[in-house]
Amino acid sequence: MAEITIPIGPQHPALKEPINITLKVEGEVIVEPILRIGYNHRGIEKAMEARSYIQNIYLAERVCGICSHVHSSTLVQGAEELLELEIPRRGLYIRTIFLELERIHSHLLWLGVAAHEVGFDTLFMYTWRDREIVMDLLELISGNRVNYAMNTVGGTRRDINDEQKKKLLKGMDALEERTKYYVKIATTEPTFLKRVEGVGILKKEVAKKLCAVGPTARGSGLRMDIRKDDPYAAYDEIPFEAITSDLCDVMGRTVVRVKELLEAYKIIKYAVNNLPAGEIRKKARRKIPENEILSYTEAPRGELLYYIKSNGTEKPERVKIRTPTLANIPSTIEMLKGGYIADIPIVFAAMDPCIACMDRVILVDKKNNERSMNWEALRRYGIKWYEVKR
């Protein structure tokens, strides 16, 4: 059968964010997927250079709407390391509780999205309803549902009182019960299994070679979790397991995420029950001495990197952000190869993509003049376009 090229995106009703997938297909089977990114330049890295570290915390939170806390934590952690600050344990515990609450809401959201991609809307509605429990808890403590503004250089900004502790534990119990039910559904429902088993295969060696991160890597049997490998916040004191699965397909990634939910409940319960007394933050100097640091954390989607270069003032010289989605793009191309067109949405969703968080730069190919156009040329092009239309 002849090869056909199908372009999807960057503007496409099925895509929520701008990305281009060009598919070479034979019938329903994908021969070669070509992913093109770089349609969304938000200028966040440049904006960070013009703001102080304290202001940057709130800017970093706005890199991603789902995992906002982990972004600010990574930035703050880097700044604290540069200042060689000793953070109060209570502050670290509260930070950890928030990191895990965020993981819970991110994974529940993902489970809903994945179910929706395969047309299982009932599971989608159920998980998003239960996600409200954790959203309410986040709002109860921080006052916000999305950007919590909990972090500051030197600790956290808000404390957790006894009543909130009680509600946290109660919420975790409720969620644990619901999640066990979802584990049962996701591993036994026949039509759901048909859509996720053996789909989007990523072998262990390939995942390692392509530097997959997060649940994508763990779903392929790679045991890599920054929380274990290089513990930050309070993860060194809290007992938990790094979940892996040897299934290497979308099912494996689902299992990893759902089991991570159960681990997150354990972590939060332990942290709440063993919350150390004392201060929640330490006063930090505004000016950070000249140095550079690579700060990394385990975001819900995988390893998140912040490279910070300081120059002795209150503003960073350079901040480089690499989100886990970017690290997983090569693996996703590998997963799509040889699959069916109908499986693209679920395979793509299985890495939990966040395109707008990922894109840092717009590519301009000057040699082929492919995407560069000056103002005058654009104007002429517009006039010509409408003349033809008329």
Add this chain to the structure above:
Amino acid sequence: MSILLEVLYLLVFPGFLFLIAYALFIEYVDRKLYARFQHRVGPPILQPFADIIKLLSKEDLVPKKADRKMVSAIPLFAFAAVITAFLYIPIWFNQSFFSFQGDLIVVLYLLSIPTLALFLAGWHSSNPFSQVGAMRAITQLFAYEVPFFLVLLGPAIIADSWSIIDIVNFQSSNFWLILMMPLGFIVAVIALQGKLERIPFDIPDAETEIVGGLLVEYVGRRLALFRMAIDIEMVVGAALISALFLGGFDAFISVAGLSPLAQFGIGFAAFLVKTLFIVFLLASIRALFARLRIDQMVTFCFKWLAPLSIIQLLLITGVKYMGWF
């Protein structure tokens, strides 16, 4: 007088007006049940009606590349086919205005037309998504149509008649055929779900894959007509299965000496209850499963549904051959 009565039958009850009202009500029931299964509130009772009115008031657009005549004619065709199909299904005692030997085949034929119309609609809108949807719809048609026809053959063989009213009368004088053919009933309901292109068989209009698929270029009154046609198809499908397997208007009550009005009331109530029961089954299936892939759907139909319906047919012929019925 009789002509006037026939016009009344055609246009008011149980024809055009009643059918549209009942189809919209059925859509409401389906959507409400689906929503309640998912812990949502669901739409108010007049929502389907409001949707249709809204669509009728929308701007009328046809893609430039598409064939305007075809695009306009296809929805009417589908709509007319399903409305006609309903006229042959008895909904109260011994009332079968247009019944004749072989109307079962006509109904089955008319019920296939909406899918073919959807295929043509998708194909003629000259949009890649609708064309992919059209191909999937036609592939799917061959998968579910075979078991659907095979199992609906069973009641006709047992009752020794190709007329739906005869099959219903056979059931009211003997027993409901679901007792004899539970397998056939299950296969018929699943195949009907495929016919109506609902989860897990909503492959032709898979929202997350091909953005609505078949009807992606349809707007305004043409879309309204298509949606009405699909709603009515659901009523006809449910009524057909209830007539063939659940005894149609039979309600275990002897109506011999009752007044015509009472006869009508009992039969009509039985019709409503039974169609709503089948809609309940359809809504549950929709809430319980994920969407299959087209190859999985075809495999499922030919590996499970078709053999099951053949087994059912063999059992029925065996019973008939032994002379038990």
